[in-house]
Amino acid sequence: MWNFNTSEWDNIYIRIVVLFFLLLSWLWGALTFGNIAHFITVCAVGQWWFPGKYSQQYSVRNSIKRAFTTSFGALCYGSLFKALIKPTRSSTAEDNRRQNIFSCVLRYIFRPIKRAISYFNEWTFIYSTLTGQGYPQASRSFTELFQKRGWTVTINDNLIETSFLISNIGIGIASALISGILMHILIDRLLKAFETFVLFYFISFLIGLLIGVIITRILLSSVRTVFICFALNPEALAVTHPDYLQKLSKAWHKFYPKEFANSGYANKFVEPTV
Structure with missing residues (x-):
């Protein structure tokens, strides 16, 4: 049996609380800077998509200024919301599978939170960044727009996120193998211990995975922004980059002819013959 006096228990509780807030601050900071990069990427695609004076508001200079000034509070708030509520939502969803009174009470309590979480998805974030609407209004506008276009199934069928996940894992494995081979050739003595060998490969895998996540995160933001820009105003791309509009139209005709029709x-964008 362990015998702890009151002061020792207090120290344990204090350490747990401090550790919790340290992890929360780390997660909050990581999500905030990730959303800032996401915000700037969306604006960069908007500048590329929209013509003339409309593109100036999406310039990289203005987007960085907005991200760290007028939009910084919203980005921090959304990041904190994700850091605090999403884990709670996951645990609540797991508990709700148990049919008891306690799960019903939790379901009722977290119903407003669940509705609020729907405002902070990636698609709403992009729509809000492009249009300047608040998250609740942007969520409704985005849903109405894609329902009007009939593209909700297209979003669900989008496998690019899964492809990026597989790519990130592949990058991590390749990084671990290449680093391990190089280190084995250069400093063979350090890798004779099995623990050192495993630890080195694991760290190399994490570094490669992190680099892959950073790159694919930007690519994923760009792809989703193109989706929304094409739903909002495809004619703008005809002015700025007509050749890319032809490629997009051809791809839509080929893979989603019914949804495109x-x-x-x-009728606006006839399938290119070439």
Whole structure:
């Protein structure tokens, strides 16, 4: 049996609380800077997409200024919301599978939170960044826009996130193998211990995975922004980059002909013959 006096228990509780807030601050900071990069990426794609004076508001200089001034509070708030509420939501969803009174009470309590979480998805974030609307209004506008276009199934069928996940794991494995081979050749003596060998490969894998996540995060933001820009104003791309509009139209005609026809774009953008 362990015998702890009151002061020792107090020290344990204090350490747990301090550790919790340290982890929370680390997660909050990581999510905030990730959302800032996401914000700047969305604006960069918006500048590339929209013509003339409309593109000036999305310039990289203005987007960085907005990210660290007028939009910084919203980015921090959204990041904190994700850091605090999403784990709670996951645990609540797991508990709700148990049919008891306690789960029903939790479901009722977290219903407003669940509704609020829907405002902070990636698509709403992009729509809000492009249009300047608040998260609740942007969530409703985005849903109405894609329902009007009939593209909700297209979003669900989008496998690019899964592809990026597989790519990130592959980058991590390749990084671990290449680093391990180089270190084995250069400093063979350090890798004779099995623990050192495993630890080195694991650290190399994490570094490669982190680099892959950073790159694919930017690419994923760009792809989703193109989706929303194409739903908002495809004619703008005809002014700025007509060749890319032809490629997009051809791809839509090929892979989603029904959805493209129902959206009304099939008549505007005839399938390219070349």
